[in-house]
Amino acid sequence: MRLFVAVELSEDMKKKITGTMHELKKKGVKGNYVPAQNLHLTLAFIGERDDPGAVKDALKAVSFKPFKLSLSDMGSFGNLIWVGMKGNQGLSKTAKGVRDALDAASIDYDRKKFTPHITIIRKASGNWKQVPAPKGDMMVKKISLMKTTFRDGKPVYTEVGAVESD
16 A cells, blocks of 8 residues: 555645635646645655554654644646645654654655645646635644555545644
C-alpha cells in the first residue's frame, strides 16, 4: 500500500479551495482536478509499504502543539497547480518532527525539501493566475497516516493512523 503523512483539511477549508477550483474551471483552466475529499497537505510521502505498523509506531514519537494553517497564495510546479500557506513555524516544526521520527525508525520517505502546498490540479493548462487564491484558516490538532488505494483508476485516501497534538 502507498503511504503518506498528511494534515487532513477541515470541511470549511475544502469548501474554500473547491470554490477557487470552480472559478478556475469557469475561466477555462483544464487539467485533472483533485476531488474535494482528496485535498490534503502532505508532510512526508513514504510510498509503498506492505504494512503500516512500523510507520504508525514511528509516528508515536511525534509531539506537536496545535497550530493554525492559513491559506495564502497559489503557485505551480510545472503543470501542477497548488494552494500555499503563510509562513508557519508550527507547520514546519511538525513536518520536521515527522521526518525526524521516520529517520529514527529507518523508514524511507521522499526527501524533497518540504514545501507546504495543497495540490489542486495536475496536468493543468490555461491561465490560472487570473483567479485569486482562496483565503481561510483552520487549527491543526491531528496529523494522519494515510494510505492510497485505487477505485476505478482513481485514488482514494483512507486514514490508517493518527497523532493528536499535545
